[in-house]
Amino acid sequence: MISKYTDGVFTKIEEIYGVVLPLEFKKVYRDLEQLPIGWHNxxxxxxxxxxxxxxxxxxxxxxxxxxxxxxEWNDNWGECPNTIHEVHHFIKSKMKSAPNLMPIVGHRYIACAPTAVSPVFSIVRSEIIYYSASLTDFLKGKTITQETALTDLTQISFWSEIAQ
Structure with a gap:
C-alpha cells in the first residue's frame, strides 16, 4: 500500500519539484489504492x-x-527561419518556456500544465508521440489509435506542437 496522496502531499510535490500538478494527476493519484507496477511514487x-x-x-x-x-518545424510557429542556428535557437526558447515533464512510468510522461486532462506522451530522445489521451485512459490501458485526430486531444504548449 502506498502513502495516501492528499492535498498536503501534492503541495509538497509541487514545492520539491518546482511544478504545478495537473488536476487529473491529483485525481488519479488520490484515487489509487496502490500504485500500478513500475509507476513512480x-x-x-x-x-x-x-x-x-x-x-x-x-x-x-x-x-x-x-x-x-x-x-520538425511546426507551421503554427510562423515562417521557418533561414538558418539551422535560428531554428535551433527558436526551438530551445520554446522548450525553456514549455511545461515541465513528469515521468509516470518508463518513457511515459505528462506535462505539468494546469489542464483538466493530462495527455500521456511517449518520449524517447527527440521522438515524442501522444501515447494516451489522458492519464485516466493510460491507467485503464487505453492508448491513442491511428483514427484519433491529434487536434481533438488536450493541447499542451510546445509538447503537443511537436508530438506526432
Whole structure:
C-alpha cells in the first residue's frame, strides 16, 4: 500500500519539484489504492527517490535538447527561419518556456500544465508521440489509435506542437 496522496502531499510535490500538478494527476493519484507496477511514487520523499525523479525530469529535457535538430518545424510557429542556428535557437526558447515533464512510468510522461486532462506522451530522445489521451485512459490501458485526430486531444504548449 502506498502513502495516501492528499492535498498536503501534492503541495509538497509541487514545492520539491518546482511544478504545478495537473488536476487529473491529483485525481488519479488520490484515487489509487496502490500504485500500478513500475509507476513512480511521487509521495516517497526520501532523498534517493527525489534525486532520482529530479534526474529523470532533467535527463528527458537534455535528451530532447541533444537531438534538437530532429525536431520538425511546426507551421503554427510562423515562417521557418533561414538558418539551422535560428531554428535551433527558436526551438530551445520554446522548450525553456514549455511545461515541465513528469515521468509516470518508463518513457511515459505528462506535462505539468494546469489542464483538466493530462495527455500521456511517449518520449524517447527527440521522438515524442501522444501515447494516451489522458492519464485516466493510460491507467485503464487505453492508448491513442491511428483514427484519433491529434487536434481533438488536450493541447499542451510546445509538447503537443511537436508530438506526432
Amino acid at each position: 511521487w509521495a516517497d520523499f526520501s532523498r534517493e527517490n527525489t534525486d532520482y525523479l529530479k534526474k529523470q525530469m532533467k535527463e528527458v529535457m537534455g535528451e530532447i535538447m541533444d537531438e534538437i535538430g530532429d525536431i
